[in-house]
Amino acid sequence: MLQTWNSERRLTAIGRAALSVPARQALADRQLIPERTILDYGCGRGDDVRALERLDCRITGWDPYYRSETKLEQADVVLLTYVLNVIENPAERRHTLMQAWQLANTVLIVSARLTWEKSKVRGQEFGDGLITSRQTFQHLFGASELRDYVEEVTGTRCVSVSPGVVYAFKDDSARLSYLAQRIVPDAEWLASEDTTSAIAAVIDYVERRGRQPRVEEMPHPVAELLAHMKPNELRRLVRDSADPEKISEGAKRTTLNTLVFLVVELFQGRGPFSSLPFSVQLDVRSFFSSYKEACQRSDRLLFKLRDDTYIRGAMNASAVGKLTPTALYVHRRAVDHMPTVLRLYEHCASIAAGRPQEWTIVKLKHQGRATSWLDYPDFDRDPHPRILSSYHVDLQTLATSHTSYANSMNRPLLHRKHEFLAQDDPDVPRYRRLTESELRAGLYEHPHLIGTENGWEAELIRCGRELRGHRLVRRAAG
Template identity: 30%
Template sequence: MKKIGKNIVANQYIHLSLLNQLSESDQLVVKQATLLAGVQEEEQFNVIKLSDNREIVTLLDYPDFFTEGFPILARYWTVNLATETYRHRTYEDSQNPPVLHRKELLISSKQEQYEQFCKLTVDAETIGLFDDPNRIGFLRAWESLLKLKGFSVVGHDLVPVGNLEKFGSNDEEPISSESGIARHLTALTRYNLSAPMQTLARFGYLDGRKSVFDYGCGKGGDLQALHENNVVASGWDPYYAADDIKKQADIVNLGFVINVIESLDERVEAIQGAYELANELIVISAMLANPEAVKGRPYGDGVLTSRNTFQKYFTQAELSHFISETLHEESLPVGPGIFYVFKDKDAEQRFVYSRFVKKRPPAIRVKRAPTERRTKVRVNRVQEKYERHQALLEPLWHLWLQLGRKPERNEVNIEEIGAALGSLPAAQRLIMAYKGEEGAELLNAAETARVNDLRVYFANLQFGKRRPFKHMEQRQKSDIKHFFGTFKAAVQEGERLLFETTQVANINAACQEAAEHGLGWLDESHSLQLHTSLVEQLPAVLRCYVSCGTLLYGDVSSADLIKIHIRSGKLTLMTFDKFDESPLPRLLERVKINLRSQRLDFFDYGEIYIPPYLYLKSRFINEEHPFFAEQASFDEKLEQLNLADLSGFGPSPEELEALLEERRYCIKGFNLERSQTIPNLDDACGLFLKYRDLIECGETQAETKLPNLPKQPDSYTALLELSTQLLDPIIDYFGMIKLTYGFCSPELARKIPGRVAPKLDQHGAHERNRLGHFICSRGGAAIDFLVEDEDMIAVAYWIANHLSFDRLYLYGSDKPIHISYNFNNVKQVSLMKKVKSRKNLIPKTMDSETFLNTNNIKLQLT
């Protein structure tokens, strides 16, 4: 019997309206899942996802399932019935939630909206929207594709954008994208800027507004990259650029210079000399101590290397102390071995303050309006006035959201606003009249976020025992007055947040909340692991916990992943090779930070430790990360292969490569593709057989001694799948089997006496004829076998009840079974009946469920 609903790989999706059409056992499984998760049908979920083994049930909520053409996922609960645990995820604050397509597959064909849903799917296919299913599963990519194709979704219709009547932007608020990130800085990164320069890029100092001087520029690699990106930059080096002039600049970089100077006095002179050239700040970096990296013979306070160069390896704390003692200024860590020292104290205050202010705007859930609203738009006076002054009001609105409070007169262009709208309050009233309830919700969220930003900021000042600034900028004063009333109250809020971070229960609850919002992978009551770009979205207590833990380490974004240990008061920061570009990035560096002692332990991978793979990377990022859809698809396929336990560190790279090769897979980009190599005939083909066993079997092959070799790599892959998915479990249950007819090349088929059907029987696997066409269009592979001393009807029953197969031909109790395996298995059984009036056998075909419910099979075969 064909499964109802939408079937994708090993999962079945149905709308809640089809629940009563599931079997009683499946309905019981769903009931158990709802009880474990503590959720209610309709109120909290309306789509059900069932794994093939029925151990995993996911309850999904699409609030606008029937009203939106492509509804957005609001939340879900994934329940593991085997362990009686569940994970909850909400997308209420996601800017790139999942999108549902092909809704008609989830409901009954008798449903009123079925034909409407089908038409929308056909229209989408016609214009090529579903050509690449991996790229349309999330809102951002989906809407970009719609825009590229020149269409918009109106109700359940795809309408060319040019045919839409113009309507106000209040109907559809634009989704904030990554436009806040300067794209030109990505180009800088491609030139392999040094680590200190990369920190300047991350913090926005290399946008062209600041001049840079590279003190000890070496061969000038950084300078070349800066020049090509329109940054005013110059440098000096005692060896490569000794004749160049040392110049004043806004920013001075002293990158990995002091660690190669063997004289302590000259190190001090270098730092002080570089500092004198800086108008705003100096960046100082040096090599950090690593027990595995320190190589050479002792010399002074460092070592002499094999190339006769000197290296002084600092600890993070030692470097911080040395800089501060040399310059009599406080140094700010921004990464391992990288510190900023500000000469301009106002600039320092702005930098410290900005590090605790989120740049991310509140999420805006976009709901498409019904068709009627689009086709006839009533233009009111508020909308008319807003659209007339939109160029002035939209920046004011975005500043309002950024601040979390009403902008003050000194923060806006008051003359321009006054001339156009009378006054700032009048402009603010017009904005709220236009934005309505959704605008009010966004402002409430922005205010809460801003308060938490400031609480983290003041907590960090207390933990780091930083001296308060002698004076504050006006915006900071306004923030404190609006959100806390007084400076003393703001400091008390910071102290209160610091105390909250000492309570394990608070950390545990915050980690749970973060995981529910898609911010990392929660290992229950042990740790939360996430990409460092997500840290600024964490609950305030976790942001405070991280910022305190990394006070000595510096900016967490210099690493890729962070692991928050819930109970031990520790953090682990990990850096990987090509984290974004690779589905299996390799670990390069791991730093363990003890929050209580502020001790840092560094571990490098490479020469001493083999860099392990990061498995299931999609767990630690979310749908807003680059290549998330491709990564999630890759992880799902790798898990389904069940090659090894992927928890913990998983198999080593060499072990994984061997396992993939054994299963005839290879990694290309974010895809797991079948191998196109030809294996050795004596290589293992599953647990019990070799390729030779499936190729050199049968009477005709034995008599003719034909090589009978497959020419197509996909034929070997099909034989492997046949063996691992069917023959291995059959042999494991019944014992060794006798193969009577396996792979059949065209040469062998011509020698077989009697009638064979190579176009249908799948014994030819994926071989092609002289015209390049498949000999058998069904694909897959087939085998005939016998289990000696067993009733083959009973064997067929066991197969139909326990295994997924394509076609099974049953000839009798003592006759071999023909069975095939394919990617799209139909589980079809054919009883090969004897008919007195005819010489050939006549097949009686049925699905496997009908076969299992049929009595007297033996009589029907005679």
Template identity: 30%
Template sequence: MDREAYLHLVSEIRYSKRLPDAKYLHKESLRSQSPALFGFLAIVAQAIKVSDDDWNIAKLHARDFKVSYLSYPAFYSESYPSLEQSIAVDLGLLTTKVTSYSDSKNPPILHRKELFIEPTNDCYDEFCSITREGEAAGLYETPFKIGFKDSWERLIKQKGYSLVNGRLVQVDVASDELSEDKIDRHLTAITRYELSSPFKCLAKHGYLNGNHSVFDYGCGKGDDLRELEAHGLNVGGWDPNFRPDTEQLESDIVNLGFVINVIENIDERIEAIQRAFALSKRLLVISAMIAGEATISKFAPYKDGILTSRNTFQRYYSQSELQDFIERTLEDDAIAVAPGIFYVFKDKLQEQEFLSNRHKRRQLWKQLTGDSDRKNVSAEMLFVTHKSLLDKFWMKCLELGRLPANDEFVCSSELREALGSHQKAFRILGQCVDTSDFARAQQMRKEDLLVYFALALFGKRKTYSDMPEAMKRDIRVFFDKYKSVIDEAKKLLFSLGDVSLINGLCNKAHEELPASHLNPGHSLIVHEKFVGLLPSALRIYVGCAAQLFGDLEDIDLVKIHITSGKVSFMNYEGFDSSPLPLLKERIKVKLRQQDVDFFEYTGCFTSPSLYWKSIYIDPSFPDYKKQVSFDHKLTAFSFVDSDREYGPHREELDRLLASEGKIIKGYRFYTA
């Protein structure tokens, strides 16, 4: 069965629980209403080794070639059964994602069971009666609060009811039992003098260019809004403490910035995420505080977070924990763009464009240069006459690594009117100028595509069938078929487990890069600027690690561990301005465990200095010559082994230099 036949059969399903993008129904109802669709799902289930007992509810996607097999073992025996397991299947790619809730203390639960079966079912009237009870008790007034077991049971209690044998019974509840400890949430809002980090990420990725409406859900005192409004952007914001009366507007981009981490009630966190997602047309940005045990241990524990001295609540997350929470709440992919910052795309075409551009290298190509041996006078005349137009066309060819389609070149109509076609324009260029850069552009684009698809496979992300047209053209030109690029990407991805290959590639990269530091058999350290110059397999190695914590923005050095399957990302204070920058943050990503460790060098943790910075940079960096001179003079003191990655802390170095009658000022040594 192909995609079109599947979607047609789904559209004909009459009795089901309907959402905008999916239909849910019991498999008995599915068998009755659509034997062909039920038979197809049974075949798929057999192929992926899902037994008949592993599911009883089907989630049929109404727009994509996907299905989920859901297991609610107590569907008939409990009024509000819990989800035990979800198996999501992409029928186009035949990939699966299994999510188990068997050990969860707060699993998703099912309501309105009558919608999942046909009216002829013996239990239909009973299920309708259960739903009417809930409606009369006011349990369905706020849909965002009823999706998980804990919040559902708490809501029942707050409404003055309890569950007895699955039915609602009214009870007397003392008012103090319903009250929560008063937390001063409004004190968590801070005054900002520059854009917050989530908005900086949006700006970096081109989403604050004026083409998108923006809504800040939980905007605090509105400092981000004022800055964005000053730049003429279409923005709005709401906050329960500072802007409670403003309208919550549906917008292209919705920012939920550092909101969920200050909410002590987990149900309200879930509600905040779901409400913000409902408001977003294209993209939801979610951010929360990331911290390790060293930070958390300084505060008094409270619920699942900590209580500060100002009587405010903070829920610190790990990177993977935050991602899992978002994905479970929204049942959608969350893409890490920075520590504690995730993107969730509603527009899946835009998601693919974002992921593709994320690993696409930028090259400053040389302008067209003349060829002294011009043999075609006619072509030469056309080249001279239309040089400005051909220059623009040439740069677009280099950008794409192929000839652009008509809708990809803004001057296409003008070019075709003057020269006939894009193909003829390219032939004229080949006859008149040096076009050797084009082969390099082709190779770069092909490598970028392989990196993109390999990283998509690593992240188990859906490669959507409706991919951007430009990417479909890339696949046709560079790989002929979609299967070919996937096969090559898989081969590259699986090669990362070969330690000898990684070791050889690190040695090769060390020889070819403008600057790097190689610890033979152990690690390769490169500046973030040079990551795009690494061999494709190493770009994927680093990209897989970055995918777990975010972009390399604010990262200075990247350390590829050759044997342990780890990648470390280091951020230094004063990397571009100091001869001995101080390590501010180190992020170690363990690829085999898919886990992230954050190390912040603040407070009682002394920041190590980076020695021999000149081995990591080249003449394109500011103060390169000064750094080379500084490092050369430092070797004369023999305080630091030039073959070692680390040396004494800065205070210790200053003390040692003082014993020699020297002090450091800027990049120079002076007599004390």
């Protein structure tokens, strides 16, 4: 039986100088937009409320201590930000989540502190958490535990969008639209001020997507400027002006994106054709003989994902990434250039446990199924960037782990930066020149020594060299 105790929950409401991580994520995912009403349920001191108001969001905040006078009303989006983990009574915790779910018309955004933060939370065990020295309570969730808990209470399939952040959609079509947006992102339309620029915007869309857009897919200004044109006339103009090679590449890219989306959808339970987002329905009609054929091809792709030999072959054939005896490492700028089955590999991991907001390189193991997102915040500035953190998910068990190197005195670092990128990346020539000069200087003669800061510095001294930006120079005497 749980001991009764009234924790000082108000003390967990910290002041923030910037948006919270979950609010930033939701903003980036276009869940917080001016057209939607937003409720911050358990808003604490209201810093997110004020920040989102400055971004023209229609938001209200309610908190039992700081804003109890706010009238609770339903909203399109409800934010439940770091609330569940401070409630010591499991029954009340569940009730709070259900109340937030009932207040949401479109999506409930739930966030909580995770188990990897345990070193930052000191206290005595109490119930299913800890009492801190400030007499506050913390229940730390596992990344998959949070999603499972929200799914169980709300009775709906949820999406882990990043570690510790879960979206629960009221309507399944909204969930699928979000997934489609992550996998088949809608590129920005070109600005249109007259008929000529509106036609140019449509041509650009056709070259990127590989098919003509429907009027319903066009931004309102574009549709308005082209309303006087007959559909056949617009199609003829596009056909005569668009680059056929770009259209072909766009069609190939959209076909592969659609297959990845259908596999990810199956990962969460595939619905009928009518449940697909409108643009994806049009992609299926344009690039497949039928929805059945598209599903069959996506099922074969999923089967390939389970085949170690096929995955290793795809990694060997990949035009991007650094292949080691255990894994393929790819920079985030090159991820879309990976073979389709490897893109699917990364997407499935992100749907299962959430992709962190800050990451630089993804690591895909070729035996078993495990993905890590590695953060090298100074990748572009530092010739040998140091790792800051790693987030790992095992796709077979869905177990997650997080490692921080922030306080490490001898961090791992990277070499041969050009190998992580696509060959047409503008930084590749500069990075390759540095690698070649380091090879000539003999810095890679002892590869087992250079993987950490201390070992690398020792080799630089041995070889009489030092770095100035991305240039290797002789070390000054003395």
